[in-house]
Amino acid sequence: MEWIKNQELKFLNKRKLNVSSEREKAVREIIANVKKSGDAALREYTIKFDNVILEDFKVTKEEIDSAYHQAPKGIVDIIKEAAANIKAFHEKQKPESWLEVQPDGSILGQRVTPLDAVGVYVPGGTAAYPSSVLMGAIPALAAGVEKVVIVSPPQENGTIADGVLIAANEIGLTDIYKVGGAQAIAALAYGTETMPKVDKIVGPGNQYVALAKREVFGTVDIDSLAGPSEIVVLADDSAEPNWIAADLLSQAEHDPMSMAVLVTPSEALGKAVESEMSNLLSMLPRKEIAERSIKDFGKIILVEHLEDGAEIVNQLAPEHLEIMVEQKAEERILKAIKHAGAIFIGSYSTEPVGDYFAGPNHIIPTNGTAKFGSPLSVESFIKRSSMIRYSREALIENAAKIAGFARYEGLEAHARAIEARLKR
Numbered sequence: 001m002e003w004i005k006n007q008e009l010k011f012l013n014k015r016k017l018n019v020s021s022e023r024e025k026a027v028r029e030i031i032a033n034v035k036k037s038g039d040a041a042l043r044e045y046t047i048k049f050d051n052v053i054l055e056d057f058k059v060t061k062e063e064i065d066s067a068y069h070q071a072p073k074g075i076v077d078i079i080k081e082a083a084a085n086i087k088a089f090h091e092k093q094k095p096e097s098w099l100e101v102q103p104d105g106s107i108l109g110q111r112v113t114p115l116d117a118v119g120v121y122v123p124g125g126t127a128a129y130p131s132s133v134l135m136g137a138i139p140a141l142a143a144g145v146e147k148v149v150i151v152s153p154p155q156e157n158g159t160i161a162d163g164v165l166i167a168a169n170e171i172g173l174t175d176i177y178k179v180g181g182a183q184a185i186a187a188l189a190y191g192t193e194t195m196p197k198v199d200k201i202v203g204p205g206n207q208y209v210a211l212a213k214r215e216v217f218g219t220v221d222i223d224s225l226a227g228p229s230e231i232v233v234l235a236d237d238s239a240e241p242n243w244i245a246a247d248l249l250s251q252a253e254h255d256p257m258s259m260a261v262l263v264t265p266s267e268a269l270g271k272a273v274e275s276e277m278s279n280l281l282s283m284l285p286r287k288e289i290a291e292r293s294i295k296d297f298g299k300i301i302l303v304e305h306l307e308d309g310a311e312i313v314n315q316l317a318p319e320h321l322e323i324m325v326e327q328k329a330e331e332r333i334l335k336a337i338k339h340a341g342a343i344f345i346g347s348y349s350t351e352p353v354g355d356y357f358a359g360p361n362h363i364i365p366t367n368g369t370a371k372f373g374s375p376l377s378v379e380s381f382i383k384r385s386s387m388i389r390y391s392r393e394a395l396i397e398n399a400a401k402i403a404g405f406a407r408y409e410g411l412e413a414h415a416r417a418i419e420a421r422l423k424r
């Protein structure tokens, strides 16, 4: 891991979505072809990018049954329990509609309604993510969305990874399509002969997926452009180096562009984490990915005080932050943290607890966007309508002011719409 000082956060620039114009052009072409030729274009791209020949894209009941037959013992129960925790957490986020009668008899309020149809992209290129099915779809279901569609690339055997099918089935979803990449995003945005058009597309994916989401934004809504995973650990001497090393690697193993940063006032802790990390790395099946991520984006930032560390965290605005400091400093440091997508407090709150099981969402802003963004939530799947019932008395009382404002903007018809009501 590279040791750096706070003023050297320039390495962040290397992680920005660095897109070649050829890649953008390729994604635009895929979208245009899917829009024009529908399923035929999906078939062509599925052969080209996933090496699979498919006639139909919708997953059948037989494919789901087969996924259950292959499932390792106990995994279905684990998925069920994780789903229940995630559901319980997101149910608490549901906003209420409200109506308020004003003193003049008017009624003002806000009605909350769910989106009609959403698509959840579940990555499936280099690894399959059943947990991302739960995280993408459960908040939509909690919001009351009627149609939740899952898309994920087919594997070599021509179907979607077993775990993804099991997770979807466990939460009652059957609209599952074996399509990935930019072509899946285009199909959800415009619809094809067999795939439904949706109103919003959520979920993480590689650069082709992110670029396609950016391209169709406006035709549909999107959640965010999730980039590679990130973890920052803010720790002092009281923390266990072996645990920190494992937590950093937990995100480094996702992607060569993942970021894993330790911020600490303790040089001794930094050195101990470094040596633990090389031991752990050798045991990982995804060692090459983790090694590349640590080489380019694994950093130890030495600070004078924990408060300086909190300031660095705010600049990084990481997807995940772990705080492992002595008890008496915890509250003080927590107060100093302003920007982080998910905050894990204390030594037992290791990041994978949040990835899989605790309940909060694991689709979280990356690349500094936690400065203005939030994790996926029920809020992501609802919209609000303002409700206005003005009484006759209220209109009479305010007519001159409203008409006056309208004429000030040069909008005579607006003023007359108000004044027409005064004649009766």
Ligand SMILES: NC(=O)c1ccc[n+]([C@@H]2O[C@H](COP(=O)([O-])OP(=O)(O)OC[C@H]3O[C@@H](n4cnc5c(N)ncnc54)[C@H](O)[C@@H]3O)[C@@H](O)[C@H]2O)c1
Residues within 6 Å of the ligand: 026, 049, 050, 122, 123, 124, 125, 126, 127, 129, 132, 153, 154, 179, 180, 181, 182, 183, 204, 205, 206, 207, 208, 209, 226, 227, 228, 229, 254, 255, 362, 363, 364
């Ligand atoms: N933030 C999160 O919550 C979270 C969760 C899980 C995964 N992820 C991230 O999602 C990403 C998943 O990426 P992935 O590649 O494994 O799976 P993916 O499903 O996003 O992408 C695979 C698809 O990319 C398309 N593709 C591949 N090469 C192409 C090319 N040359 N031209 C056009 N299209 C091409 C293919 O259609 C393929 O089906 C990783 O970066 C991972 O870290 C993030």
Ligand SMILES: N[C@H](CO)Cc1c[nH]c[nH+]1
Residues within 6 Å of the ligand: 129, 131, 132, 228, 229, 230, 251, 254, 319, 355, 362, 363
């Ligand atoms: N840590 C990832 C988000 O950055 C989510 C994930 C899925 N599976 C394991 N982890």
Ligand SMILES: [Zn+2]
Residues within 6 Å of the ligand: 229, 250, 251, 254, 355
């Ligand atoms: Zn993870």
